Amino acid sequence: MTISASVLGADLLRLGDEVEKTRRLGLRWLHLDQMDGHFVPNISFGPEFVAALRGATDQFLDVHLMLEHPLSYIDAYADAGADLISIHAEAQDNPAEALAAIRARGLKAGLSIKPATDPESIRALLPLCDLVLVMTVEPGFGGQKLMDGCVAKLPVLRKMIEETGRDILLEADGGIKLENAERVIAAGADVAVIGTGLFRAEDPERVVREVEGAAACAL
Numbered sequence: 001m002t003i004s005a006s007v008l009g010a011d012l013l014r015l016g017d018e019v020e021k022t023r024r025l026g027l028r029w030l031h032l033d034q035m036d037g038h039f040v041p042n043i044s045f046g047p048e049f050v051a052a053l054r055g056a057t058d059q060f061l062d063v064h065l066m067l068e069h070p071l072s073y074i075d076a077y078a079d080a081g082a083d084l085i086s087i088h089a090e091a092q093d094n095p096a097e098a099l100a101a102i103r104a105r106g107l108k109a110g111l112s113i114k115p116a117t118d119p120e121s122i123r124a125l126l127p128l129c130d131l132v133l134v135m136t137v138e139p140g141f142g143g144q145k146l147m148d149g150c151v152a153k154l155p156v157l158r159k160m161i162e163e164t165g166r167d168i169l170l171e172a173d174g175g176i177k178l179e180n181a182e183r184v185i186a187a188g189a190d191v192a193v194i195g196t197g198l199f200r201a202e203d204p205e206r207v208v209r210e211v212e213g214a215a216a217c218a219l
């Protein structure tokens with residue numbers, strides 16, 4: 001199991017220290033939320049932010065595009081040094097085309113679904129994915145409460161992934177904290193995105209230790 005530290009939850013005034021903290025904690029993935037003010041009612045960082053992080057760390061950069069038109073930005077994020085780009089199934093661009101464009105740049109391709117989206121609707125796209133990202137809150141903001149109905153989608157997707165016979169990671173994003181991480185992992189997540197639950201925790205070391213411990217028990 002992998003924890004992907006969501007930088008949206010970090011203290012942006014001390015970004016370098018926050019990244020250093022994730023490294024000290026032994027975290028190999030950073031989750032970078034990109035928002036366009038259309039697909040979600042919020043605006044966040046752009047490709048320059050991803051490039052700045054690329055220059056500062058060799059951690060795996062897990063870029064989550066909450067954009068209506070991801071196709072026009074794939075090259076910019078690839079040039080910025082993303083390792084994986086996830087697009088949304090609900091965006092305006094054709095998801096198959098966007099996933100192919102990500103892979104054509106030699107990156108891992110992820111497909112994300114919002115809380116109201118039925119997992120069945122992405123079955124045909126699974127062969128084009130290296131990762132499926134299940135939103136466990138409405139996308140747009142950090143610090144929200146985990147939606148139990150979304151956790152219930154994880155075993156469904158796990159089974160759909162197994163049926164493809166392919167090596168596709170399952171990532172859960174939103175509202176994951178020390179108190180509920182065990183449930184998310186037991187439901188089948190390989191990657192748990194944690195933002196405020198990590199960066200704003202009193203004892204982040206304990207969060208990592210206990211979440212990783214819960215994952216080891218779930219094996």
Ligand code: DX5
Pocket residue numbers: 006007008009031033064137138139140141142143144173174175176193194195196197
């Ligand atoms: C929400 C983002 C999440 C967010 C998670 O739209 O996709 O990645 O940063 O933050 P927490 O862990 O605080 O819910």
Ligand code: ZN
Pocket residue numbers: 006031032033064173193
């Ligand atoms: Zn995210």
